[in-house]
Amino acid sequence: MSSTVSKPTAAEPIKVALLGCGTVGTEVVRLLHEQADDLAARVGAPVELTGIAVRRPNKHRDVPAELLTTDAAALVARADVDVVVEVIGGIEPVRTLLVDALSAGKSVVTANKALLAENGGELFTAADDSGADLYFEAAVAGAIPLLRPLRESLAGDRITRVMGIVNGTTNYILSAMEATGSGYAEALEEASRLGYAEADPTADVDGFDAAAKAAILASIAFHTRVTAADVHREGISAVTAADIAAARSLGRTVKLLAICERVTDAGGDEAVSVRVHPAMIPKSHPLAGVGGAFNAVFVEADAAGQLMFYGQGAGGAPTASAVLGDLVAVARNRVASGRGPRESAYAELPVRPMGQTETAYHISLDVADQPGVLTQVAAVFAEHGVSIAAVRQEGRDHEPSASLVVVTHAAPDAALRSTVDKVAGLPVVREVVSVMRVEGEEQ
Numbered sequence: 001m002s003s004t005v006s007k008p009t010a011a012e013p014i015k016v017a018l019l020g021c022g023t024v025g026t027e028v029v030r031l032l033h034e035q036a037d038d039l040a041a042r043v044g045a046p047v048e049l050t051g052i053a054v055r056r057p058n059k060h061r062d063v064p065a066e067l068l069t070t071d072a073a074a075l076v077a078r079a080d081v082d083v084v085v086e087v088i089g090g091i092e093p094v095r096t097l098l099v100d101a102l103s104a105g106k107s108v109v110t111a112n113k114a115l116l117a118e119n120g121g122e123l124f125t126a127a128d129d130s131g132a133d134l135y136f137e138a139a140v141a142g143a144i145p146l147l148r149p150l151r152e153s154l155a156g157d158r159i160t161r162v163m164g165i166v167n168g169t170t171n172y173i174l175s176a177m178e179a180t181g182s183g184y185a186e187a188l189e190e191a192s193r194l195g196y197a198e199a200d201p202t203a204d205v206d207g208f209d210a211a212a213k214a215a216i217l218a219s220i221a222f223h224t225r226v227t228a229a230d231v232h233r234e235g236i237s238a239v240t241a242a243d244i245a246a247a248r249s250l251g252r253t254v255k256l257l258a259i260c261e262r263v264t265d266a267g268g269d270e271a272v273s274v275r276v277h278p279a280m281i282p283k284s285h286p287l288a289g290v291g292g293a294f295n296a297v298f299v300e301a302d303a304a305g306q307l308m309f310y311g312q313g314a315g316g317a318p319t320a321s322a323v324l325g326d327l328v329a330v331a332r333n334r335v336a337s338g339r340g341p342r343e344s345a346y347a348e349l350p351v352r353p354m355g356q357t358e359t360a361y362h363i364s365l366d367v368a369d370q371p372g373v374l375t376q377v378a379a380v381f382a383e384h385g386v387s388i389a390a391v392r393q394e395g396r397d398h399e400p401s402a403s404l405v406v407v408t409h410a411a412p413d414a415a416l417r418s419t420v421d422k423v424a425g426l427p428v429v430r431e432v433v434s435v436m437r438v439e440g441e442e443q
């Protein structure tokens with residue numbers, strides 16, 4: 001129990017059903033217990049755990065047995081449950097459980113980005129219909145207060161860009177590969193052991209988790225429903241030691257970035273572009289120093305300018321901190337008979353396809369060391385309307401091959417891809433060693 005002396009609370013207890021008791025759920029239970037008095041004082045009513053839905057009750061010996069049930073649906077339906085906290089993950093059965101909870105007027109706190117990015121609209125509609133709250137700060141960038149600032153503090157501004165590192169597992173792996181040269185598989189195993197990775201870690205390494213978070217961020221930032229399917233997604237499983245070495249030789253580092261932008265076409269119409277992919281960023285860029293499972297997100301808004309959010313993006317306790325913050329908010333709303341912010345999707349901006357999104361590439365080639373190679377390669381870039389920002393060609397002692405590195409200016413992604421395909425087919429090109437997008441200015 002905490003040391004703070006709580007003020008007596010007059011209101012009826014707020015009764016909470018917890019769904020799932022794994023990495024995050026265990027920490028939610030711990031914090032609810034350890035901070036019970038403080039939480040009651042902050043909410044104005046005791047916050048009571050009435051039940052915990054788990055899959056295997058005998059695995060949870062440190063939780064009071066009378067709270068445990070394997071019947072999540074029955075727990076959600078209980079008349080004495082005011083708030084449902086969901087930390088199971090995945091789509092079903094969670095989607096049905098949460099729609100049922102919201103439809104019955106029970107507020108929901110969830111960390112489930114996969115569900116929000118897939119079925120967020122349905123959840124928001126159910127919440128609106130019954131007047132219940134739907135909070136999900138833990139779903140993006142773990143402990144970092146990010147969604148509430150976007151939903152509330154910046155609600156009066158016009159956000160133009162959200163860019164950052166939003167997946168702790170992949171950042172942990174890339175940091176380990178960069179710092180110690182440690183192997184990909186070994187770093188992933190460690191990230192899972194530390195509780196950062198999803199139950200199925202392909203969600204992390206193939207970029208699904210970051211894409212779901214990018215969809216949530218873009219939806220809030222641009223007042224538009226963006227789903228996971230709208231997000232261009234590339235993970236880190238194809239990032240090689242050669243890519244990392246190529247980045248290093250240019251004073252850059254490789255990060256998996258989520259980039260959500262408000263864009264304007266030639267006719268003046270607005271759209272959104274949302275993408276997740278690895279990119280080389282300058283070592284001097286603030287995101288380059290974000291290591292391990294930490295996350296960092298830049299937000300740019302017309303009036304506010306540039307903001308940066310940084311902190312622990314994964315792990316049981318950091319994620320539980322965000323869950324508890326939301327729980328206090330929805331419990332306070334209940335005590336005050338009020339509501340938190342609803343979904344804001346009035347702008348309904350279209351999503352621009354990746355092929356039309358402007359990006360810049362770094363291309364590292366192994367070419368024949370003979371006259372005219374550079375001219376042939378440059379001609380392919382010119383043919384596709386791609387302008388070259390920098391070229392470096394280096395011969396190798398006693399070898400008939402040379403290294404040719406090309407960095408482009410920004411161009412439509414489709415034009416860059418076609419350029420790489422055509423260059424790869426040139427007889428003078430022996431191997432495409434590394435192709436990666438580049439982002440960020442030197443600071």
Ligand SMILES: NC(=O)C1=CN([C@@H]2O[C@H](COP(=O)(O)OP(=O)(O)OC[C@H]3O[C@@H](n4cnc5c(N)ncnc54)[C@H](O)[C@@H]3O)[C@@H](O)[C@H]2O)C=CC1
Nearest residue numbers: 020021022023024053054055087088089111112314315319
């Ligand atoms: N671990 C992390 O760092 C973060 C996790 N999240 C999200 O939080 C959620 C939970 O993540 P973790 O705690 O890491 O996962 P976990 O896999 O450790 O825990 C999930 C628990 O739910 C239980 N479960 C599965 N189906 C169930 C059912 N039908 N009824 C009751 N229990 C069931 C599982 O047995 C497991 O104990 C996921 O949505 C995840 O994406 C969000 C931010 C960070």
Ligand SMILES: N[C@@H](CC=O)C(=O)O
Nearest residue numbers: 167168169196198314
């Ligand atoms: N698997 C996720 C957990 C937090 O959202 C990550 O690694 O970031």
Ligand code: NA
Nearest residue numbers: 137140142144
């Ligand atoms: Na967060």
